[in-house]
Structure formats: structure tokens, C-alpha cells
Amino acid sequence: MLVIFLSPVVADTVLDTANLNAANLDAVNRARFYDVIDTSRYDMAPASAAMTHKIDALSYALMGAEYVGGRVGEGQLAKYDKDPLSRFDVFDCTTYVETILAGALSVSSAEFESNLQQIRYQNGHVDFVSRNHFPSVDWFRNNQDKLMDITPEVAKGRAAVAKAVIDKSAWYQHLGSDVIHCDSDLSDSCQILLEQLHSEGDVFRAEPAFLPYVPLTALYDGEDNQPNMALLDRIPSGSVISMVRPNWALKDYIGTNMNVSHQALAIRKEGVLFLRHASQRYKKVIDENFAEYFAQYSPASSLKGFNVHVLRH
Template identity: 25%
Template sequence: MARVAGVGLALTAVVAMGAGSASAAPAVRISDGSDQILQSMLAAIDDDPNADPGAQAESISRLFLGTPYGANTLVGSATVPEEHVVELERVDCFTYADYVEALKRSDDRDEFVTNLVAVRYKNGDVSFENRKHFFTDWSASTPAVATDVTATLSDNAVSSPKNLNSKDAGGVYLPGLPVVPRTVTYIPSEQVDDDVVGRLRTGDYVGAYAEDGGLDVTHVGIFIDTQNGPVFRHASSRSDNSGVVDTALSAYLDTIPGIVVLRPVA
């Protein structure tokens, strides 16, 4: 669903890295705990430039398994100034995807902070207006973070016109932001057969298609092809497994109308 910003986040430190330099990383709001996690994750990442992208996506996304679920960790709204938040002690489905994608592109802390801006915001502008609030913003914005490959995976893909941010029941999801017309393509869950799954790649971002005309998806995760079968790796808010978990893809498909698939460009 849309990234509804929260303002109740309590962080213990605000760190400006490289201030005063034209190439400096932007200021970031990060807790001591998140800072330690970030350093640990960066140390664990294989920096082999020839590493297989799928293996890299699997290993980096696996670092988050067991991380608690936490909603509303980002700070900013139409009335509250946006802050560049790094919160690794708890994640929701969208921030989890943000952090995995930024880590994939980074060798050190400053690169991560800078790359997170490129993943999360349009035009490198840390502002509520330019935050990529919707999943398909990753493919619709320039430069794209990912390519929408949904239509290439199945002849049964369906294209649906949407007015993102406009609730079917009236009003908007995110006050202060415009309604964005966009055609969203999805594959109905009952059409996601072995052939479609065989075309998915480890590291693909998979969104649960939203039937509401004002949303593109309601949830996001990462496709991982494991030895025990394909899984949907995601930050779940369910009370019985709240946190980042692996769910069998077939079981997850039984709970959603369809999937939207974005393939990372880097």
C-alpha cells in the first residue's frame, strides 16, 4: 500500500556525514542500534563485483530475516518536514525493500546513505512530495530503480487503469499529494503457474495487486528461489510471525488477487 508517513519515531542520533563537501552523503537520522546493524550488514556483504545478482539479493535480503515488523518509521507528511530516516531495528514491507536495494548498490556507509536517497526519492530530493510512495514509482520514475516485467511473464497479464492516491470510497490516501493516473499490470494469482514462476528471478520485487483503484499494491516482498522451493521473503505484520519471514510463494498467492513484478535494474 502507500507509504503512510509516521511522526512518532524516536531516534537517538542525527548524524550528518561529510557535511561541507559537494559529494557529501545527505544528513541522515539514525539510531545507535540501526547504525550498528548497518555496519554489521555492510561487513557481511560480499563485495565481489562479479557476484551473481540473484545470489547477492538473496544473501542481503537474508540478513534481515527475523527483524521485527514496524510501521510508520518514516518521518514526513504534507505538514511535517521530511527526514532521511534509516531504521534497521524494525521495518515494514516497503522500507525493507528500500534497504535491501540500497545495500545492494553500496560498499560503505556513505554510499548506502546516498543510494537510499536514490531508491526512496525522486530526483534525489528528500521531501514528502518526492518520496516514492507507491510500488510502481520504482519503475515509473526516472532513473528507474526497477523495470516492470509483469506483462512479459504471462500472456494472462491484465492491465488496469488506476488513479493512485484516490480512495474508491472517497478522499485520498495521502493528503497533500496529487492523484496520479497510472495503468497497473498484474497477473491474477490463479494464472501464476509453474511457467510464470520459472520466469521469475531471485531478487525480483513482487507486489500484491490491490483491487482498490487508488493503490497499485497492498504489500511488497522479494522472490527467492530456494532449495525447498520458491518463497516470498517479506516483512509481515501478522501477529503470528510479525517480522521479516519467508512464506511459501504458493501459500501466499492463495491470499492475494494477483502479482505485480518489478525487476531491479542494478
């Protein structure tokens, strides 16, 4: 039997955070999130069921949090990005997923920061260059000990493979002063630091990245374009869902193409599958019906499908 005890602050309501300032909101959300970790109890439950319930509870605790991109870094002592290592007042799509996974892997809240660093950085080494910036060649590859790709099993013979050449060196050359938060973009110190950041990319070579995905043509079957319920049933609640745009043409903007544009969690509620994610469109963490979310993309869209990963137990 699985038993999860949540304190009243989490179980009774999702806090209305609109009137809290950033520092208070970070503290309140962090406390609520840590409370889920520290008050979760598992008795005689299969590991997979326990993890599913824990991911649901942790991700629900942060519902409504604001979407803001690029607000985490390596902390005040960092050379380049001095944003906080973790924060709970705002998220982008990947930092939200990373936060939930780190919490799910934590037996106590004391383990959270270390687990987050292990997910976000290669070998847990906190450094801008070691950060898993690219899903296809960093994030999935460096977390193979924690995550397992089950996309082929979900697709049942209909999986496709996305390919993009990831050019990290060119990406570094496109990084601007906003990354290092200069007081004055034209200052000598800012320009020197930016040149040093650009040079960090010299060690990298462009490399092909391959990622399996479930095509949207497999998600919607027949002339009436109804969702394939058997396929949806094969997606476990608690899965990491990555939206795949094969060879996404971003080279002119950021220096490299990519395969992944967005990340979310699959959460099943009363038999219906939802995407729980930090939404750039709605500017907050929300639930959206899984099938309806993908139905909005036409065949002409660059979004062609999704990848599915689950935590290893």
C-alpha cells in the same frame, strides 16, 4: 565464478535480537548489513548472478527484524516527518525492499544512504512531498532507471492490468497529526503545521495509474489448483514482488484508491521460490513459500495477482 565473502557475524547466525534495545538493534543490524556490502566480492560472474546473490545475502542479514509501519521520515531537520531517514531495527514492507535494493546498488557502504534516497525520493530530493508515497504513480515511475517491469514476460500472455485513480490531493487532506509527531495534537503550532501539510497536496491532480500483474488464476492451473511451476520458474530470484489489488477501495479511509497493498522480494532456495518480506501478519521479516502465500487468497479477495520488477544491470 562468483565469490561472496561474508564475515562470521553474518555467515554463522541470524542474531537473536529480542533482548536488544532499539538503538543497539539499529546499530547491530546496520553493521551486519554494511558488512555484507563491504565484504562482497565478484570474480568473473555474470552481472545478473552477482546481483541475485547479493540481494539474497543482504535480505538474509535482516531476517527476523521487527515489522513496524511508518517509522522513517526525512530526519530531525525535516519540516514534517522527523523520523530517521534510515533505520535497521524495524521495517515495513516497502522500507525493507528499499533498503535491500539500495544495498544491492552500493559498491561500498558509503554509498548506501545516497542510493536509498535515490530510490525513496523523486530525483533523490529528501522532502516529504518528493517521497515516493504511491507505488503506481511514484515508486515505479521514478525508479524506471533502476527497475524494469518483467510482469508480461512472467505471465506469458496472461497478464492483466490494474487501474486505479490516485488522488494525492485528497490523500494529503486525510493526513493526521501522527505524521508530524506533535507533542500535543491540539496545540496551535501543530494545527498550523498540519494545515501547511494539507496544502502541500494542492499542486496535485487525480490521475489514473496502470499496473500489469500476473493473475492468481494464472499461478494456479487445473482443477486440482496446483501451482504453475513453469510460471514460477520464470520469476528471477531477487525480484521485487508487489501484491496487486486493482482499484483497491481505500478512498473513504485515506482519500484515494490504490493498486498495490504489499511489497516483497522473491528468493529461490534449493529450487523453491519464497517470498522474503516484512510481514504485517507475523510482525517480522520472514520467508514464506511463494505459492502457498498466494494460495490463501480466495477468488473473492481483492488481491488479484502480483507485479514483478527486477533491478537493471
